[in-house]
Amino acid sequence: MPEGHSVHRIARQFQRNFVGRPISASSPQGRFAEGAALLDGRTPTRAQAVGKQMFLEFDEEVWLRVHLGLYGAWDFAGEILVDPTIASANGRMGQTNQRGTDLADADDAPIFDDAGENSLASIGAPRRTRVHVRMSEQTKGLDEADGLEAEDAEWPPPVVGQVRVRLLTASTCADLRGPTACAVETPEQIAAVIARLGPDPLVGDPAENEERFVAAVRKRNVAIGQLLMDQSVVSGIGNVYRAEMLFRARLDPHTPGRAIPEELVRGMWRDWVGLLRIGVETGQMMTMDGLEGEAWRKAMAHRDDRHWVYHRAGLPCRVCGTEIVLEEMQARKLYWCPNCQR
Template sequence: MPEGHSVHRIARQFARNFVGRPISASSPQGRFAQGAAELDGRTPTRAQAVGKQMFLEFDEQVWLRVHLGLYGAWDFAGEILVDPTIASANGRMGQTNQRGTDLAAPGDAPVFDEDGENSLASIGAPRRTRVHVRMSEQTRTLGADGTADTEEPGTAEWPPPVVGQVRLRLMTDVTAADLRGPTACAVETPEQVDAVIARLGPDPLVGDPVENEERFVAAVRRRNVAIGQLLMDQAVVSGIGNVYRAEMLFRARLDPHTPGKAIPEELVRALWDDWVGLLRVGVETGQMMTMDDLSPDDWRRAMASRDDRHWVYHRAGLPCRVCGTEVVVEEMQARKLYWCPSCQR
């Protein structure tokens, strides 16, 4: 399932390429025909992500809410303007550490992984699980500054052909966004949007930082529920999924079964601080990079391969990178939880 960093990247891409521009909307698949008709001809005025949900506001207080779920993704085509806050889009690289992100100078070559996480053309579920149109087939060439280079006539088809089951297509005169496989795609009123957001836990990139931290600490410490479950509860904290859960618990050396109310307050606050930093890195790089203090070569390998990017996630049966104990996997909340029984005890 796409986690919070991906949804924030999508919202920023919409803000950069769609907000303030009249759009056409259609539902090639037909399942969202009525909703698309309500959006057609309107102008987006704001794009916002909260956790795993994106909200796109249109004129006259009409909202589009999208939850990608397990298999959803947006495919973008045409002239894609790069948000300067998304570092890897401009070829810059970041590295996780206890203080946040260290960005190298612009001009460093971008690193794309086998799942295409570091991408402007497609953001969402891993590409191998769904239909995907390659960037070279549907987009105009992007220049170094993120704008479209001039190309010879006939090298790209516009508008791009519809491929696969597209629930919703949004288009300006130069940019298209195709939505496939979402769990939720709905046109809503401001009151409905407010009600959804009210049910969500704090997101480090939305709202007051101090209030967000206090909400998280209070929600964890009042519950006699395993922290491995609480981190996946979107009413406790927004945006954390299976990967970030496993990695955050390992980084904190915390047993996933520890009840929230039994965790010292300072450790709960440290978990929040870690989520703030990891989410920032994820938004900037487009990848869930959770390892610290890597050499430049190890960093590039990790950016290119998920197997070199995480401490315990997806490493069941392999030795812990710290102590050598075999990493175990178990079911928690119907999702696989990876952890080290030696480091996390």
């Protein structure tokens, strides 16, 4: 399931490419025909992510709420203006030509990981080019449209697969596939959804967010490994960030929230703030510290080289050499070191 950083990146794409531009909306699949009819012809006015949910506001106080769930993904095509405030995967702004695929400096070459994720190209230096970008946790990156020049590419792009909703401006297309939730809602309904969500480091007052997190954790006699996955406690954390944050805090996943010292809980929140920002900037869940140069690029290219414990069951702990344990907690896989986290 996409974790919080992916949804924030998607919201930024909508903010830059759709907000302020009239759209046509359709449901090629047919399952969202009524909702698409309500959105068709409207102009998006704001895009916002809170945790794993995205909220797209339109004129006349109409909202589209999307939760990608396990299988959802947005595919962007057309003239993509990428957010210039987001760094490339190697920590710098990638310099591209107008086609967006050839790089002027070999040191800034795109970094594809072994699952096809390309954080450098999916959000990097500002550019306008006809591209195709898939955005979810398993971001597929950016590909030139069959090697064609922009003016030769078919427009609008053909519908491929089961597209729940297509949002189309004069130059940019966004196709949504496989979401858990896709609904047109009122401002009151949106407010109610957000009120049920825990704090998100990138939304609202930072100090208030920290206090909400600390209070929510320390009042519960529930394992911290469960609390971090509870979206009413904290927004955006999924399986990867949970395992990595617990290891970074050297905390046993089974420790009840109310048994954790306050300063340790605050430290976890502040760690989440930093990790989420890195994820938004790079597009990848980089949770190891101190990597530079080739080590950083290697970690960007191979997710097994960027995590402390996640997906390392049976392998030696990077710190103490103890075998990493894999167990199930609330039907989700949990990786941890029984020596470092005791």
